[in-house]
Amino acid sequence: MDSGVLGVIRALIARIPLVLGIILGRYLSRSGASADWDLRTELTIRLLRSFIDTARPHAIGKVQQWTVADAGVKGRRWIAQATFPKPDDSDVRSQLSRAIEALKEDGTETWTVPELVPVEGEWTSYRAQVASNARLPAISEAGKYERLMGEVKGEAVIFLCDPATHRPTTARLAKLTHGVAFSVRYRLAPQHPFPAGLLDALVAYLALLYPPPGAWHAAIAPWRIVFAGDSAGAGLCLALLQLVLELGRQSAPQGPRLRWFGRQVALPLPAGVAVNSGWYDIVHSLPSVHANAPYDYLPVPPAPPPAAVPTAAAKFPADAIWPATPPRPDLYADESCLLHPLVSPVTARSWAGAPPLLFLTGQEQLEDENRLVAARAMTSSSSSSSSSVPVVHYLRYAAMPHCFCLVLSPAAHPAARHCYERWAQFVAACVERPAALTSLAVSFSFPRPGRSSTTTTTTTTFTRATHKDGDAAAPEANRGVNGASASAATTQQQQQRDLDLLQDPLLLEIRTVEDVRARMKAVVARRRG
Numbered sequence: 001m002d003s004g005v006l007g008v009i010r011a012l013i014a015r016i017p018l019v020l021g022i023i024l025g026r027y028l029s030r031s032g033a034s035a036d037w038d039l040r041t042e043l044t045i046r047l048l049r050s051f052i053d054t055a056r057p058h059a060i061g062k063v064q065q066w067t068v069a070d071a072g073v074k075g076r077r078w079i080a081q082a083t084f085p086k087p088d089d090s091d092v093r094s095q096l097s098r099a100i101e102a103l104k105e106d107g108t109e110t111w112t113v114p115e116l117v118p119v120e121g122e123w124t125s126y127r128a129q130v131a132s133n134a135r136l137p138a139i140s141e142a143g144k145y146e147r148l149m150g151e152v153k154g155e156a157v158i159f160l161c162d163p164a165t166h167r168p169t170t171a172r173l174a175k176l177t178h179g180v181a182f183s184v185r186y187r188l189a190p191q192h193p194f195p196a197g198l199l200d201a202l203v204a205y206l207a208l209l210y211p212p213p214g215a216w217h218a219a220i221a222p223w224r225i226v227f228a229g230d231s232a233g234a235g236l237c238l239a240l241l242q243l244v245l246e247l248g249r250q251s252a253p254q255g256p257r258l259r260w261f262g263r264q265v266a267l268p269l270p271a272g273v274a275v276n277s278g279w280y281d282i283v284h285s286l287p288s289v290h291a292n293a294p295y296d297y298l299p300v301p302p303a304p305p306p307a308a309v310p311t312a313a314a315k316f317p318a319d320a321i322w323p324a325t326p327p328r329p330d331l332y333a334d335e336s337c338l339l340h341p342l343v344s345p346v347t348a349r350s351w352a353g354a355p356p357l358l359f360l361t362g363q364e365q366l367e368d369e370n371r372l373v374a375a376r377a378m379t380s381s382s383s384s385s386s387s388s389v390p391v392v393h394y395l396r397y398a399a400m401p402h403c404f405c406l407v408l409s410p411a412a413h414p415a416a417r418h419c420y421e422r423w424a425q426f427v428a429a430c431v432e433r434p435a436a437l438t439s440l441a442v443s444f445s446f447p448r449p450g451r452s453s454t455t456t457t458t459t460t461t462f463t464r465a466t467h468k469d470g471d472a473a474a475p476e477a478n479r480g481v482n483g484a485s486a487s488a489a490t491t492q493q494q495q496q497r498d499l500d501l502l503q504d505p506l507l508l509e510i511r512t513v514e515d516v517r518a519r520m521k522a523v524v525a526r527r528r529g
Contacts, residue, residue: 176424234278272430362400
């Protein structure tokens with residue numbers, strides 16, 4: 001038996017007492033987060049927490065091997081792997097460096113823009129009328145792409161994160177939107193620190209807009225492309241958006257142009273950005289990091305001052321890729337850049353001119369940074385036009401952890417299913433009917449069976465169409481993009497209440513970017529001391 005499988009079995013056996021304790025505890029008493037979860041949810045979150053929040057973390061290289069390991073492709077999804085060549089004559093690197101320079105504030109930020117490299121990725125679409133364990137046919141990647149596109153019925157092109165870790169997500173979103181996803185295998189830190197991943201994401205976006213030599217796809221109009229991602233990938237999406245916005249600010253009113261495979265091309269904005277459980281404050285400085293820990297599985301940082309915050313260099317065992325050479329305390333970026341808006345988008349001063357934005361978050365440790373970015377986007381404007389304020393959807397799910405729709409089964413958990421449906425609904429609306437979108441901020445609650453809610457509620461349901469093979473299809477094209485939704489498949493009641501982000505107590509305490517930066521600087525100082 002494979003040693004990795006044996007390791008998993010041993011780890012699960014070691015957690016049998018934890019599982020038995022959770023089950024027994026639910027019969028004896030239910031309090032705190034347990035009172036809001038069913039047994040399956042509690043087991044999932046607490047087991048994840050036991051694996052992640054450990055006093056003996058694994059080496060970074062080992063974690064990367066696990067997270068990017070290719071588990072193969074089977075079932076109702078088309079996958080076609082592609083590689084875009086590096087543009088030797090491009091000024092993409094210099095344009096990126098110019099934007100980083102323009103957005104820095106302390107004057108001490110240090111970074112090195114890496115060399116351009118070929119960028120790999122995967123095309124994904126839904127594959128109908130095959131068995132759930134069907135393998136891909138033994139044909140070329142180009143042939144798979146042709147077959148893949150033959151089943152795409154919609155217009156949306158979803159631009160996502162690493163293929164190996166996100167195949168279930170890309171496949172589900174492609175299915176729900178009737179569109180296609182392209183996920184980017186960008187370079188990873190710590191061996192490739194900021195701005196390597198951002199550079200790869202920019203190259204991939206340009207490659208979708210202006211196919212390089214040898215590409216299979218035709219040019220994709222920007223109004224069809226929606227940036228999407230979760231956690232760190234969501235942060236990269238907002239960094240890429242802020243990069244495009246900044247280059248546009250620098251070149252207004254003509255708009256940014258770059259040299260790309262021998263010609264000058266425009267750098268337009270995408271149709272929208274739809275992000276889930278985003279990580280926008282890289283140093284974890286906001287109150288929800290501790291306040292929402294009972295509902296999450298992420299490691300909890302040490303308490304606020306005077307406790308010291310361990311650096312990544314001190315926390316993780318040494319291996320071939322960490323500590324870095326030359327040494328630095330943070331995995332992702334040089335310490336001088338941690339507050340830069342292309343590293344921590346929570347410090348971005350303006351989102352004026354952005355396309356429609358969707359923020360999905362649980363009652364998780366990263367909730368505050370999602371609220372702050374969403375609220376700042378809602379109030380962003382420029383002196384030139386009030387229409388530059390972007391449409392913002394902020395959807396919060398009570399009692400749900402980080403990336404909950406990815407870790408809880410949508411088939412079994414109504415909140416996970418609802419989250420995916422709203423995610424896909426927003427993507428489709430950005431492409432097909434953007435004028436119908438208006439800003440909203442809503443909190444959803446899905447009480448566990450048998451528990452009622454005292455919150456004033458609005459309950460709505462919808463029915464889903466089905467594919468010919470019986471699978472649930474995308475939301476109907478004419479369904480209201482601003483209304484609540486819950487799957488009628490399980491007749492699950494949902495509680496909904498409107499939020500006023502601009503009167504949120506957090507916003508009254510942390511009013512400005514300077515307030516955020518002060519909190520972040522305090523955490524960085526504690527790391528040093």
